Amino acid sequence: MTAIRQSGKINEDTTLIDIEMLGIQGIFSMYLIESGKKCIIDAGTKTEAQEIHNKLKELNAFPPDMIILTHSHWDHTQAIPFLCHKAEKMGKQIEILASAAAIPHLREQSFNDAFGLGPYENIKNDVTPLKEGDIVDLEGITLKIFEIPGHTNDHIAILDEKNNNIYVGDAIGIKPLDNFFIPPFLPPYWDKDTYVNSINKLKNIDYDSLCLAHFGYIYDDEAKSILDESVSVYEQWWKLFEENVDKLFDLAYMKDTIIQKMLPNFEHFGEVLAQTVLFWLATGFKIYKNL
Ligand SMILES: [Zn+2]
Numbered sequence: 116m117t118a119i120r121q122s123g124k125i126n127e128d129t130t131l132i133d134i135e136m137l138g139i140q141g142i143f144s145m146y147l148i149e150s151g152k153k154c155i156i157d158a159g160t161k162t163e164a165q166e167i168h169n170k171l172k173e174l175n176a177f178p179p180d181m182i183i184l185t186h187s188h189w190d191h192t193q194a195i196p197f198l199c200h201k202a203e204k205m206g207k208q209i210e211i212l213a214s215a216a217a218i219p220h221l222r223e224q225s226f227n228d229a230f231g232l233g234p235y236e237n238i239k240n241d242v243t244p245l246k247e248g249d250i251v252d253l254e255g256i257t258l259k260i261f262e263i264p265g266h267t268n269d270h271i272a273i274l275d276e277k278n279n280n281i282y283v284g285d286a287i288g289i290k291p292l293d294n295f296f297i298p299p300f301l302p303p304y305w306d307k308d309t310y311v312n313s314i315n316k317l318k319n320i321d322y323d324s325l326c327l328a329h330f331g332y333i334y335d336d337e338a339k340s341i342l343d344e345s346v347s348v349y350e351q352w353w354k355l356f357e358e359n360v361d362k363l364f365d366l367a368y369m370k371d372t373i374i375q376k377m378l379p380n381f382e383h384f385g386e387v388l389a390q391t392v393l394f395w396l397a398t399g400f401k402i403y404k405n406l
Contacts, residue, residue, distance in 0.1 A: 116293060117338075120144075120331035122170075125324075126278045128256060131332055132170050134159045136190060139388065141291055143190060144330050146282060147171070148275060151254020152180040156273060156282045157191040157328055161236065164197035178202035183251065183258070184213040185284025185328065186270040187220035188301070189227040189235050196236055212251065214262065215244035217269035229302035229398050245271060263317065265310025266299040272317065279323040280332075286313055287345040289329040289392075295380055297392060298349040302399040310349070314342050351377055356400045363397040366390040 119125055120141055122133045129148050136143035136159070145167065146156040153176050159167045171177035178201065184191055195211060202209045213221060220226060221242055224235035245251070251258040251273075261272040263286045273282040289297040299310065324334040325341065333341055355376065362368050370389050374381050381389060400406075 117335040118331050118333045125332040128278060130174060134163045134167050136160055136163055141330055144328060146326055147174060147176050148253060150256040154181045154183060154253055155179045156183055157185055158182050159194040160190050161193035164194035167194055168198060168201055178207045178209050181210040181212055183273055184217060185282060186267045187217040189230060192221060192238055193236060195238050199240055210243060211240050212243040212245055214269040214271045215246055218242050218244060220269055226303055230395060263313035265306055265313045267304045274322060281322040282326045284328045288348060290327055291330040296344060296348040298352045300399040301395050303402050305399045305403050314346055317342055366393045369393050
């Protein structure tokens, strides 16, 4: 095993926090980086915002100085209004940072309607725009920004240059368990070509470990081999969706087909979660293919 998929320290400066998204353990990890400044990577969901606040307080890390968003999808953004409001009540401000391309999407979150779990609150806070090569200084740790579109057009990777640990959000897919990898073609902004370019870009970055939003800290050889694995998983799933283009939204059929042909342990994801994720993938596929 070359992954840590539970709450706790992943290196001397960094804590993985399982936000238990939608009440389920092991599907969304937030990361707290503590140096001269405290920073969290991604904000999490509105339904878990109170719990995120509690967990950060327990870690003596509320409010953090900043939240850096890997991209603008709802599960990475919707806790922001609650967390910022709590900080303001303490007379503090949390700085929000995201790709410059994410800012219009944060202002208008209704594109998340494709996920069917709304309503989604627009993010009205000031947002500091980030671009390729920017450095965020945590006073003791520097974070370097890379643009890695594909999953969305506003996705960034964040390299902790002290620990040589890179945060890739959802850019390479969802891997909540060993031998359980789901591709990243989610709606509504999936783009295959920029995804492939971003994978190649990640291969050329010198890092030792990698953090997924869904889910966990990946180290040793798997931190690099997961990039090729992402592409082969993507190709397999895309092909299967192409072959079943008339049955994409027959979710029970798609689930059985995936269990039989590709991913036997998809069974263990639970009926509702499996069908929810398949609905999202089918929607991402459909929008990209203009069906
Ligand atoms: Zn996403």
